[in-house]
Amino acid sequence: MTKNKLAELMARSLKVREHIIRMTAGGGCFIGASLSCVELMVYLYSELLNIDADDLQNPARDYLFLSKGHDVPALYGTLAELGFIETARLQQHLLAADSVYWHPNRNIPGVEFHSGSLGHLPAVAAGVALDCKLKDQPNQVMVITGDGELNEGSVWESLLVANAYQLNNLTIIVDRNQFQANIRTEELIPLEPLADKFAAFGCAVRTVDGHDLSQLEATFKTLPFSDNKVNVVIANTVRGKGLPSIEARADRWFCAFNDNEILQLLEELHGNKEAIIESESLTVR
Amino acid sequence: MNYEELLVQTASADERFVVMTAENRALVRSAPKLLGKRFIDTGITEQTMIGMAAGLALRGRIPVVHALAPFLTMRAYEFIRTDVGIAHLPVKLSGYIPGFLSDGNGPTHQAIEDVAIMRGIPGMEVFCPADEDDLVRMLPAIWQSDAPSYVRINHKQGNYTHTDFEKGKAEIISEGSDVTLLTYGFLFNNALEAKQLLEKEGLSVGLVNMRSLKPVDEACIIRCAANSKLLVTIEDHLQTGGLYSIVAETLVNQPHKATIFPMALKERWFRPGSLNEVLAFEGFTPNAIAATILKQL
Numbered sequence: 001m002t003k004n005k006l007a008e009l010m011a012r013s014l015k016v017r018e019h020i021i022r023m024t025a026g027g028g029c030f031i032g033a034s035l036s037c038v039e040l041m042v043y044l045y046s047e048l049l050n051i052d053a054d055d056l057q058n059p060a061r062d063y064l065f066l067s068k069g070h071d072v073p074a075l076y077g078t079l080a081e082l083g084f085i086e087t088a089r090l091q092q093h094l095l096a097a098d099s100v101y102w103h104p105n106r107n108i109p110g111v112e113f114h115s116g117s118l119g120h121l122p123a124v125a126a127g128v129a130l131d132c133k134l135k136d137q138p139n140q141v142m143v144i145t146g147d148g149e150l151n152e153g154s155v156w157e158s159l160l161v162a163n164a165y166q167l168n169n170l171t172i173i174v175d176r177n178q179f180q181a182n183i184r185t186e187e188l189i190p191l192e193p194l195a196d197k198f199a200a201f202g203c204a205v206r207t208v209d210g211h212d213l214s215q216l217e218a219t220f221k222t223l224p225f226s227d228n229k230v231n232v233v234i235a236n237t238v239r240g241k242g243l244p245s246i247e248a249r250a251d252r253w254f255c256a257f258n259d260n261e262i263l264q265l266l267e268e269l270h271g272n273k274e275a276i277i278e279s280e281s282l283t284v285r
Numbered sequence: 286m287n288y289e290e291l292l293v294q295t296a297s298a299d300e301r302f303v304v305m306t307a308e309n310r311a312l313v314r315s316a317p318k319l320l321g322k323r324f325i326d327t328g329i330t331e332q333t334m335i336g337m338a339a340g341l342a343l344r345g346r347i348p349v350v351h352a353l354a355p356f357l358t359m360r361a362y363e364f365i366r367t368d369v370g371i372a373h374l375p376v377k378l379s380g381y382i383p384g385f386l387s388d389g390n391g392p393t394h395q396a397i398e399d400v401a402i403m404r405g406i407p408g409m410e411v412f413c414p415a416d417e418d419d420l421v422r423m424l425p426a427i428w429q430s431d432a433p434s435y436v437r438i439n440h441k442q443g444n445y446t447h448t449d450f451e452k453g454k455a456e457i458i459s460e461g462s463d464v465t466l467l468t469y470g471f472l473f474n475n476a477l478e479a480k481q482l483l484e485k486e487g488l489s490v491g492l493v494n495m496r497s498l499k500p501v502d503e504a505c506i507i508r509c510a511a512n513s514k515l516l517v518t519i520e521d522h523l524q525t526g527g528l529y530s531i532v533a534e535t536l537v538n539q540p541h542k543a544t545i546f547p548m549a550l551k552e553r554w555f556r557p558g559s560l561n562e563v564l565a566f567e568g569f570t571p572n573a574i575a576a577t578i579l580k581q582l
Contacts, residue, residue, distance in 0.1 A: 127340020
């Protein structure tokens with residue numbers, strides 16, 4: 001990746017994080033899991049995916065499905081920065097008059113499918129990928145899952161079937177931020193050795209630093225990883241990335257911050273002093 | 286023409302159709318050979334099959350999906366509700382051996398709540414054919430519609446030539462002033478014989494094949510309740526959530542003079558056995574139906 005490109009994507013990532021922080025106002029959002037997948041969203045939409053904001057129904061487009069769903073502020077921030085939706089629309093967050101709520105839905109341009117119930121979109125994406133194969137079309141189909149989401153058996157069931165149909169146009173990206181809702185994955189339902197598990201299910205697996213844009217490019221540019229296997233990218237990330245005051249904290253999953261805290265967090269994001277948070281975080285939503 | 290012939294013919298003529306199964310090939314034996322890659326067997330994975338069907342439908346396909354009715358409607362329920370229902374995708378669910386048709390399998394295989402749970406999904410349509418003739422008459426309209434649907438597959442041969450199908454319309458076999466039998470699915474033929482037995486007793490007997498349970502023919506139910514002293518709902522389904530509930534929902538805010546009597550499974554699974562054994566034990570032979578109704582008059 002060129003220096004200029006890297007600078008451009010890093011700047012965009014910073015903007016997306018600002019959007020996410022602002023979306024914690026007026027009722028809150030799942031900030032931790034959104035901040036962990038910012039570079040993934042920014043890289044994929046800016047550099048890799050063939051999706052035209054002005055031609056969203058083009059059957060030759062690539063697809064990205066957000067399976068964990070509650071990370072949708074990262075998607076909306078990215079879509080706003082890339083002109084898919086008006087930035088002003090993000091301020092409609094949680095207003096019944098619009099459709100900007102805690103989980104993705106197809107009323108927002110660029111959202112391919114609704115989600116929120118975990119473990120669904122690997123199967124839906126496999127159906128899309130299979131249809132692309134049946135029609136001999138070169139579309140790439142990507143799914144971002146959480147790591148906690150991998151508790152759901154339906155994820156693994158889908159992988160069995162997708163590999164049986166040799167869907168090497170399907171890529172599962174795990175936002176490996178090490179947390180499920182309230183607790184570290186390894187403390188509750190351990191996932192490791194995760195890459196081995198995916199490999200045992202027949203997938204071609206790569207592991208990357210999910211915040212390193214150059215690494216993301218180096219990995220995704222080599223897709224498909226094989227002729228006949230589902231691709232899996234395990235992106236090692238940090239929940240709450242960019243805000244040291246909330247990074248990798250079990251109690252910073254869903255947060256509703258007041259205006260003062262949001263101003264402090266925006267300062268913190270830009271390298272100034274850490275915010276002092278007094279609002280209580282919700283760990284269950 | 287039977288189910289399989291109609292399905293293969295429909296899919297052969299229209300590239301949008303794909304035939305899917307969670308390794309239940311009883312109804313689609315010839316499909317792999319005749320449809321090639323548009324026959325998709327996902328193995329014993331009802332959830333994944335439904336999710337993939339939603340994905341295929343997103344791309345413009347019309348998936349006709351097959352599994353045993355209990356596993357299709359219950360194992361995959363949340364996928365049907367969430368992926369197919371919320372997106373209102375034209376995924377066509379074919380539930381095999383529903384109700385008493387699971388005969389000797391036992392309660393694990395008894396889909397006797399399928400009508401209740403499938404009609405609980407907004408936009409989902411529910412159809413229950415009386416026999417193969419009824420099934421084949423209704424499928425073209427169901428498969429060509431934009432709506433998701435659940436068909437309680439009944440491929441048994443009947444003794445009755447049905448009228449053409451219209452979504453949301455019941456098939457009125459006869460009207461009667463003493464009693465009207467409202468039924469659907471496999472029990473239609475036994476209800477038809479029971480009607481004849483009751484007529485021999487000098488009664489005026491109505492019989493309706495409800496066939497389209499959602500949308501349902503409310504006007505027909507209201508008319509039957511106005512014209513008959515007794516309405517009997519006959520179904521191989523739990524009493525909760527099926528036709529008895531539909532009739533109750535329809536009539537609760539309507540003036541009606543009829544008494545409503547349910548013949549259904551009340552809070553229990555049925556005794557497994559060969560089909561005739563089940564019908565005899567559970568009181569759904571023509572004689573048993575007629576005798577039960579006579580006691581109510």
